Amino acid sequence: MQKDVIETLQKMREKSPLVHCITNLVVMQVNANVLLACGASPLMAHAQEELEDLEKIVNALVLNIGTLDKHTIASMNVAGDFANKYKKPVVLDPVGAGASKLRTETALSIIRTIKPCIVRGNGSEIMALAGELGETKGVDSTKDSLSVVKEAKRIANDFNMVVSVSGEVDMITDGKHIAHVSGGNPLMTLVTGIGCSATAVTGACMAVAKTPFIGAISAMALFASAGEKAGKKAHGPGSFLPLFLDELYHADFNDAAKRVTLS
């Protein structure tokens, strides 16, 4: 696995995959800057009239429901259909699933119809989705990592996708295997868009990885490594972001790979 992670991160830098993000209004700039620092190319666009043209040329599609509305939901669905038509991988970030019915239902609908190969979120979001996707409804968004593992494995299997859960230790599962990624820094939770950017980079890794599981792990490993190094130099969340982008740019792929353990 460590060799696969190194190879994926190297390929991302060599091939500079074009990642189409239909993402939330808060994080567009930081997502673009993170993708560029990692060696990928960002493309932000949502007009339905151009989505077929764009889905032909991009290497991955990342959907993020952070500031969703009926217009962006419609764009996500159209883009997702074209991504499927042109066989481009789709990654979903179900931001705020559980906080409103609209968010939970939009995320579920994308999972059921667009069939993303990776869903990346935090523990609460994954539990909210798993609760609705399971037989028992209304499961509490507890953050107990043990139940997240169980529920994440179940929905990974049911929907044939990889589930990537960020936390103090990240947990990624394809339904059969489980990987953990350790590292990072608490300041990462105090800068808006770091999680959403991890999803964007998951899309970039997915575009060049052998499997969605390796793609999802590689992105989180890169973030764990760069985040830990930036956190050691930062005086607070303001100085963290420029340092984090510089660390992503100078990323040590070996160090990133060492943060991954399979169980």
Add this chain to the structure above:
Amino acid sequence: MQKDVIETLQKMREKSPLVHCITNLVVMQVNANVLLACGASPLMAHAQEELEDLEKIVNALVLNIGTLDKHTIASMNVAGDFANKYKKPVVLDPVGAGASKLRTETALSIIRTIKPCIVRGNGSEIMALAGELGETKGVDSTKDSLSVVKEAKRIANDFNMVVSVSGEVDMITDGKHIAHVSGGNPLMTLVTGIGCSATAVTGACMAVAKTPFIGAISAMALFASAGEKAGKKAHGPGSFLPLFLDELYHADFNDAAKRVTLS
């Protein structure tokens, strides 16, 4: 008052109020980062379909008309009504009031119908609103601080709200009392979204403060302290923003409180 300011800023960090911002497209990222650095939690969302769900769980609603259009105005009105229904405090930033009829009228309509407990703007914006809200129309947006005080007091009384006016020395009034806050740095005017972020933090303070007057003062005091410290270290507006976020994160609440004088 100084004790109240310290207590409010401490509570904001302890309770981490969830602040729903319907704000302009330019400042979303910096508003979110400022709220996080201060210990609060940002929530950006505008889809009418989820506003009731969200207004139930948030601790304050901040409306900012910086890039308004008919869709965002409708969302602000719906969110404002639900905030009133669920007794969540509303803060308004009338960005650009006076620059266009649409901005002035939208701000006035929100003041009259949503009844925010705090309006925070610069001198020109407050004068533009006061001119329209008074008996004599068409008052010039002069920045004479004496007339701002008089007009701000009048609309504070007429609409039972606190008016917070930023400037070299900030002036906050509840219609009866007047507070001044000194400090800051001229670089704060050369970074987009610092004023809008002061409004967002006013919402966060309001969510935990004893009164809107104390909430409004606490936010400006925190900005005056952190801004002055960051300004001393900065080489320009680019280095100012990361330093400012770091200073907010390590805020000295006593220093903030010392910047407040009541008259």
Add this chain to the structure above:
Amino acid sequence: MQKDVIETLQKMREKSPLVHCITNLVVMQVNANVLLACGASPLMAHAQEELEDLEKIVNALVLNIGTLDKHTIASMNVAGDFANKYKKPVVLDPVGAGASKLRTETALSIIRTIKPCIVRGNGSEIMALAGELGETKGVDSTKDSLSVVKEAKRIANDFNMVVSVSGEVDMITDGKHIAHVSGGNPLMTLVTGIGCSATAVTGACMAVAKTPFIGAISAMALFASAGEKAGKKAHGPGSFLPLFLDELYHADFNDAAKRVTLS
């Protein structure tokens, strides 16, 4: 020419032109911060209801199609008509022209109907437009700088506008004369919105310059100088942006002017 560049940059700082940007969602914050650092004033707004009020008071209008949709296209057309009515210069950034039919056609339509005085883009974008605007359609977006010069000159003449092409060496033509601007740093391509910000500053320079040609050159000269200095101090794209803003703020207009050669 060097004297004209210095004079234009000085005037921009003295007169602080108000630049109305209808720009893409990714770069709004950085565009605003760059304009402020250069001494200009940003105004972001798109509601059709206020565009006549605003076009009366602004000093330039900058249109950027980076995240276009039918709503923003309509706003750009209305704003462009009012800018023409009130004799305010218009600058166009045809972001992504060639990547989708919608982008190419929107840019062409703005050139034909709004008649911007400057179009600023990269080589691929300018070639895509020149291909469609010429007799032979479907010209490849090759980046051969020789063909960009020829095609840029042709459309500059045909549409009576200045064409400003960014690249390792920037090339600006009014159809008769050609200017080159050298400097900058490769990190400028790894931070989102630097190109779009060059367009915004082109608008600010245009508002105070003797001719569109001088305005376009002055903006690129300022970026080449500040970008080169920031690049020498930066450790990566994250530290580059704050340094770049600081360098713009402390700009050396003589150094900027030295980067320009006429041929």
